[in-house]
Amino acid sequence: MGGLSYPAQKKIVLALFLLVPLTLLGMFTYYPAARLVYLSFTDWDGLGSGMSFLGLDNYREVFTNPDLFGVFLHQIPYAVGGILQNIVAIGFAVILNSTLKGRNAFRVLLFIPYIMNGVAVAFMFQYVFDTTGGSLNALLGAIGLESLQQSWLGNAAIVNWALAGVSVWRYLGYTMIIYLGALQSLPSDMYEAARIDGANRFQSLWHLTLPSLSRIIQLNMFLTLSGALAVFDLPFVLTKGGPAGASETFLLKTTETAFQFNNYGLASAMSVVLLLLTVLILLGQNAALGRKGRD
Template sequence: MFGTLNYKKQKIIIIISFLLIPLALLATFTYYPALKLIYFSFTNWDGYNPEKPWVGLANYREVFANPDILKVFEHNFAYFAVGIVQNILAIYFAVVLNSKLKGRYFFRILLFLPYIMNGVAVAFMFGFVFDTTGGSLNLLLNSLGLHTLGETSWLGKEGLVNYTLASTGLWRFMGYNMVIYIASLQAIPRDLYEAATIDGANAAQTLWKITLPNMKPVIQLNLFLTVTGALEVFDLPFVLTKGGPAGASQTYVMRVVDTAFAYNNYGLASAMSVVLLLFVIVIVGAQQFVLGRGGKD
């Protein structure tokens, strides 16, 4: 078959052949479900009935008209704020552990290990840490003489619970971000640092003028992951608090899941999912525009 074809045509056929399977899988498990999700968002489907009554934009009007639905996005802000701190710490540890520090490989492994742990297992583990009466955190604070803090209900206070949960994510994902930043640092040519040293630049000037600008694409990637991760948080509050106390830690994705599986309103849940997707696109687009514009200036 290939003997009668020239090299260029053979190359095209081979490339297409290799792409067919991944494209088929992508279409089957990504694009088709996404299109079905959009279709369901215009219906009043209960998840069981074969009939799917068409309701048009009624579900979307419900999403934006019901303040209780969009209000849960406020709970996701804590994860975004802690995620920014997480990236700052990851950059700091990446810079430190990319130097000739003795034992740096051991510390890299030590900081990366939490990432490979199962998310549900981590949630259960921190449930014992944050327990009010016998939790290790309060026991530590009491042993240090901080009795006021040692009586804190970390998962029971409405203004504190989301930041407590988000701190668990910081512990788990900071090492992962650090490894990505270390790879970015190692891709920066050493000649730039040697030239900066010859010109008399100090450590702070080198970090601000050479390191961070060259890490910008990777920082943008991690900020994208931070934004999407903050908007899609589910496992930690679901396992530790079930959205409590009084719904104070319920995230948007938890609200979507409850709408679909607890109230059997798959149409509204689909519309909420599409709205979340649009929010992610808008926020990430704005982020790319701001950071890209800053790079041009």
């Protein structure tokens, strides 16, 4: 590069440094994504090279077959639980951001469920929800609420709410830590000015804290709702989608379509639909919160 000017040499060096990461990104991210989209228009069975082009038939099957798209109804409890999880997490973050004695211990206790292995959490709650010897039914019996004892994972009406409760318990600490970090970055001057102006704690929370956390709330709500769309481990380990498919989720159905029925074309279309729904949630959330901010 002796005959090249310094700006040209600089561009070549930068291009060489970027070559490896861009190659890896294209090889392991963009190519698989493009391949997934391509397969979603075929009937590939995953076993051989033979496949035929189906056009939009797979997508038509996803949206018209209630056994496929209809399982999103099973994930409503996860979304509702996620919203409650964010509300409770903000409350805990505000409390633990104060001078509460032993606050560090409470932070650790709330965060521990998140760092536990997901399969281990599922097996632990398998004993909690057990019909005969489970701790939840034992607790209800001990406090005189025998009428509420039941098969928590065998009742189609409540199984998804039970699983959503486990998800809330596991991710509450993680959400709280994010809010806590955001709270600790807020300047204390504005709270002192609010106190001088006569604002009480609730007014400071409503008019100062929550508006200041709007971006973090937006991030956590996106993570919560996208996570509710992609629930897999809890129903897979605890119920296998039962009873009678009542706890099947869209991702569980996608995996079943691919690996049990060898319909990789339809499974690819389901994966693309899940991705598009996640993008729509992000765009809708940004539009709603952006309009609220302008108002």
